[in-house]
Amino acid sequence: MNKRILVTGSSRGIGKAIALKLAAQGYDITVHCRTGLEQAQQTCAEIHALGQSTTLLQFDVCDRAAAKQQIEQDITNNGAYYGVVCNAGITNDMAFPAMQGDDWDSVIRTGLDGFYNVVHPTVMPMVQTRKGGRIITMASVSGIAGNRGQVNYSAAKAGIIGATKALSLELAKRKITVNCVAPGLIETAMTDELPVAEMMKMIPLKRMGTVNEVAGTVAFLMSDDAAYITRQVISVNGGMV
Numbered sequence: 001m002n003k004r005i006l007v008t009g010s011s012r013g014i015g016k017a018i019a020l021k022l023a024a025q026g027y028d029i030t031v032h033c034r035t036g037l038e039q040a041q042q043t044c045a046e047i048h049a050l051g052q053s054t055t056l057l058q059f060d061v062c063d064r065a066a067a068k069q070q071i072e073q074d075i076t077n078n079g080a081y082y083g084v085v086c087n088a089g090i091t092n093d094m095a096f097p098a099m100q101g102d103d104w105d106s107v108i109r110t111g112l113d114g115f116y117n118v119v120h121p122t123v124m125p126m127v128q129t130r131k132g133g134r135i136i137t138m139a140s141v142s143g144i145a146g147n148r149g150q151v152n153y154s155a156a157k158a159g160i161i162g163a164t165k166a167l168s169l170e171l172a173k174r175k176i177t178v179n180c181v182a183p184g185l186i187e188t189a190m191t192d193e194l195p196v197a198e199m200m201k202m203i204p205l206k207r208m209g210t211v212n213e214v215a216g217t218v219a220f221l222m223s224d225d226a227a228y229i230t231r232q233v234i235s236v237n238g239g240m241v
Contacts, residue, residue: 005134006030006071006081008061008118009088012041013188014138014209017211019043020050021154021219026054028189030074030081031119032088034060061088061114062106071121080125083134083222092150093149104152111156115142115163123171132175134222138166139233145241157182161233169233177230179221183214192235204239 001018005022009015011033019029020043029047033040033052044185055074056149077083088199090110092103101132119135126133141149143157161180168178185191185199187208200206220226 001079002026002028003082004028004030004079005083005085005117006057006074006122007030007034007085008089008114009034011036011043014183014186014211014214015085015087016043017215018087018218020046021049021212021215022083022085022222023050023052023054025219025223026052027083027222030055030057030078032059033056034058034088039150055181061117062109064113064117067117068121071118075122075125081122081128081133082126082129082131083136084122084126085218085222086135086137086160087120088114088118089138091150091153093153095149096151097118099152107152108156108159111153112159112163114173115160119167123176126176127171127174127198133171133177133226134226135164135167135171135176135178136221137161137178139164139180141184141235141237141240142183144233144235164233167204172230175227177221177226179226179230180233181214181217181221182233182235182237184209184235184240186211186214186236202240203237207238209236209238 005027007019010019010031031043047054057070139157139160142154146154164180185208
């Protein structure tokens with residue numbers, strides 16, 4: 001039986017690239033989306049074309065009850081996950097004085113509550129397999145260095161880094177590694193509205209990264225070669241920080 005991995009937010013962008021990269025390495029994938037069901041189904045089709053099995057979950061990571069119900073049902077039907085990639089996230093950028101409560105809440109809830117709502121129902125089944133495991137969270141250069149107009153997003157991603165480091169200590173004795181990948185300026189739909197020319201001045205490599213470069217880092221951390229790596233934040237940012 002192949003190892004199963006849940007990748008949240010895997011209907012498009014970085015999440016889809018991660019799901020396909022892991023499938024190409026022989027993992028079965030649980031694809032997740034909030035909206036974009038047709039895109040998620042396309043991701044599943046591409047995974048099947050690689051010879052791997054998939055399941056598809058649709059829920060808002062902010063909805064604790066829905067996340068718990070669907071994840072637990074998937075585990076009951078198909079077995080515990082070997083790995084979880086917490087990729088789902090949103091941005092709602094603006095200057096802090098103009099930021100309304102909903103702008104703050106939506107980003108924080110998706111980032112931090114989403115971490116709890118997704119990871120919590122997966123941990124004990126993973127522990128009970130006694131086969132180790134991998135939990136990988138997605139932060140951002142914004143969570144390390146901060147970014148103008150992203151006080152909410154920077155706060156959420158900095159919180160993810162702290163949660164990742166703490167959880168890694170709790171699960172290390174179970175041979176479950178917990179690491180964080182922190183992308184910089186990656187070419188996706190989410191970067192279309194960013195001041196790319198201005199940001200490029202801060203990137204020593206003088207280019208945007210690709211989703212496949214992020215996915216490759218996640219795939220390495222998921223592999224047996226990374227069994228001695230835990231509690232780390234791996235930046236994929238062209239040298240920004």
